[in-house]
Amino acid sequence: MEGGPFFRLLGQRRSVRSFTSGVVSDKQVGMMMEACDMAPSSGGLQTYEVYGVRKSESRRRLSDAAHDQESVAQAPLVLVFCANPSRSEHKYGERSQLFSVQDATIAAAYCQLAITALGLATVWIGAFDEKKVSQALGLAPGLRPVAMLPVGHGSRKPDEKTTRGAADLLHMME
Numbered sequence: 001m002e003g004g005p006f007f008r009l010l011g012q013r014r015s016v017r018s019f020t021s022g023v024v025s026d027k028q029v030g031m032m033m034e035a036c037d038m039a040p041s042s043g044g045l046q047t048y049e050v051y052g053v054r055k056s057e058s059r060r061r062l063s064d065a066a067h068d069q070e071s072v073a074q075a076p077l078v079l080v081f082c083a084n085p086s087r088s089e090h091k092y093g094e095r096s097q098l099f100s101v102q103d104a105t106i107a108a109a110y111c112q113l114a115i116t117a118l119g120l121a122t123v124w125i126g127a128f129d130e131k132k133v134s135q136a137l138g139l140a141p142g143l144r145p146v147a148m149l150p151v152g153h154g155s156r157k158p159d160e161k162t163t164r165g166a167a168d169l170l171h172m173m174e
């Protein structure tokens with residue numbers, strides 16, 4: 001793809017659902033969080049929290065909550081992005097519900113790209129029972145799980161994918 005290293009990175013990011021037993025270091029996790037920390041957020045308030053889960057029993061509980069998706073149980077690390085509207089309610093009131101979900105989503109998207117740049121693999125997990133994830137993590141009331149990222153060393157090359165194509169996405173208006 002044209003456009004230099006950033007566009008190459010975008011092309012390299014693919015969903016990977018199968019992982020080797022290779023570890024993800026604390027340093028790598030730190031770099032992922034640096035990427036999140038650079039993401040835009042509502043009012044700069046960063047209204048989300050990220051929970052890191054390494055323990056296999058805990059990952060198994062998260063996998064159960066995600067309709068038994070094996071990628072969640074198999075990856076050595078799972079990052080759970082949770083909206084935390086209480087960080088901006090004083091400023092944005094009801095709108096902070098939406099803003100915090102957007103903040104968590106953007107941070108997770110930045111994180112996916114950082115994971116790719118580090119030579120690691122991940123997949124966005126959005127299909128899960130929010131209540132069960134909250135229970136598995138013992139989340140405080142008000143925190144809303146938005147996305148999970150199982151992270152590890154990919155063990156399989158992703159299949160070719162088809163997309164709508166860039167031109168189909170844009171509707172230029174008068």
Ligand SMILES: Cc1cc2nc3c(=O)[nH]c(=O)nc-3n(C[C@H](O)[C@H](O)[C@H](O)COP(=O)(O)O)c2cc1C
Pocket residue numbers: 013014015016017069123124125126127128158161
């Ligand atoms: C909001 C959202 C929810 C998703 N939920 C899941 C999921 O629960 N399990 C899964 O394996 N993939 C999930 N995916 C990954 C998509 O299936 C994947 O991004 C899509 O097929 C395109 O493939 P690519 O990521 O390789 O480009 C989700 C992606 C998004 C953005």
